[in-house]
Amino acid sequence: MPLKCRAFNCAKSNCRSAGDGSTDASRRWTSMMATVVLTLRVRAARTSRTEVRGALRVNRLSMKLYISADMEGVAGITASEQTDPNGQPEYPQSCKLMTGEVAAACQGAFAAGVSDIVVNDSHWNMRNIIHEELPPQVRLIRGSLKPLSMNQGLDPSFQAAAFIGYHAPVGVADAILDHTYSGESVYDVRINGELCSEARINAAMAGEFGVPVIFISGDQNACADAKSFLPGIEAVEVKQAMGRYSAASLSPQEARAAIKNGIERAVRGLQSEGARARPFSFKTPxxxxxxxxxxxxxxxxxxxxxxxxxxxxxxxxxxxxxxxxxxxxxxxxxxxxxxx
Ligand SMILES: [Zn+2]
Structure with a gap:
């Protein structure tokens, strides 16, 4: 869904300077105090960096995971009407299906030792996930507009990201509800000549924060797309599409079990590597x-x-x-x- 960007303004502190009528003594005093203040600031900055490094060490032991969740790639979803929050009768059931897969991902991540999870609801108006059905410690980002849209909430404190319920890019056959960000207005999206899925666009945004994407779930072509640019990714197919509007799907229970196990494997794999997986980025320009x-x-x-x-x-x-x-x-x- 198209969303507007927001710009943030930085707050600047006001500077104070000595007046024109200051004496030599007062100028020396001002200069000395400036030196003292500068020294204190440098010490504070060194202390702060030490604290940040310490926090990162703790984070490696108590891992932080970011989850971006869409709906078209969830098991059992095959029609636009199922994903439309504007009065469609099947939509509430789709919210339950989507929530079940996100909850399963959280459970698998926690089982693998993740300590903090932020979930970003990334579908349509971004008010689909039922928070009370997620593990209680999960933080949910809900609603729009969000400056970074499907990537809102990402920052360098996360060790990994996962995409749940994702789908193939616009223009791919045998892919449920193939589109890229807009199902109505977009015919094709390319970056540096490569066809782009939401997964590729969002993985590059995660890469901007140094965060690798380690897991994706969706139909077979959503998974194939992700593997094409993230070769080490753990991908779980929850349905086999046989067109844009038809698929052979796992049951919700089986899909949730596969996602739970898959993300647990992905997190354990990341931990056993002893280093972060490589974040994705595009070549510049x-x-x-x-x-x-x-x-x-x-x-x-x-x-x-x-x-x-x-x-x-x-x-x-x-x-x-x-x-x-x-x-x-x-x-x-x-x-x-x-x-x-
Ligand atoms: Zn989408």
């Missing part, structure tokens, strides 16, 4: 090409400063910094999604 479903959408999206329009329905944006590319991608989605 990073060139995004977003092809819309209509020229009207591209007309509006082309208003984004810094973008180009190499083809009638395609808008491109290039930058060295991936976070900037990601925000441009989301801005293009909002602009292109504002018209049909």
């Amino acid at each position: 990073i060139r995004l090409e977003l092809t819309f479903s209509s020229t009207a959408r591209a007309d509006v999206a082309s208003l984004l400063p810094g973008s180009e329009r190499p083809q009638a329905r395609t808008i491109s944006f290039a930058h060295e910094d991936y976070t900037t590319v990601f925000k441009a991608f989301r801005a293009l989605l909002v602009l292109g999604g504002s018209i049909s």
Whole structure:
């Protein structure tokens, strides 16, 4: 779902300086005090870095996991109506199915020694997961708009990330509800010429924070997509798609058991490696090409400063910094999604 970006302003402290009428003595006093303050700040910064290093050591023993959860890749989901929160009768059942898989992932991670889990609800309006059905210590990020959307809440304190209920990119056959961020307006998304799934886009965002993605669940093509750029990933197929709207699915119970076991293996594997798995990133400069479903959408999206329009329905944006590319991608989605 297209979402707007938010910009944060940094708070700056006001500076105070000596007045024009200060004497030599007062200037010396001011200079001496400035030296004292600077020395104290340097010591405080050294102490702070030591504390941070200490905290990271503790985190390696008590691991912190980030989970981004979508709905189209959950066992039993095969139709758009199931995933639509706007009054569709099957939607509440889909929330239970999605929640069951996320809860199973949390249970598997805790069993492997993870101590802290943050779950980001990443589907549609991002208010799908039933928090009371997750293990009570799990923190849930819910609702939108979120500046980093499906990646909200990621930071360098996490040792790993996992994707639950994910799906294949737009344009892939035999993939349940294949799309990339928008099912309506997006025809194709490429970065550096490669077709991009949400998993690839989000893994690169996790990579910006130095966080590797170690697990994914979804249909066979969601898993194949993830393995194509994350060769070491633990991937659990919960259904075999035989078209966009049909699949042979595991039962919810079997899917949950497979996810629980799979994420437990992934976390134990990460621990036994003795080092972090490699975070994913794109080679720079990073060139995004977003092809819309209509020229009207591209007309509006082309208003984004810094973008180009190499083809009638395609808008491109290039930058060295991936976070900037990601925000441009989301801005293009909002602009292109504002018209049909
Ligand atoms: Zn999705």
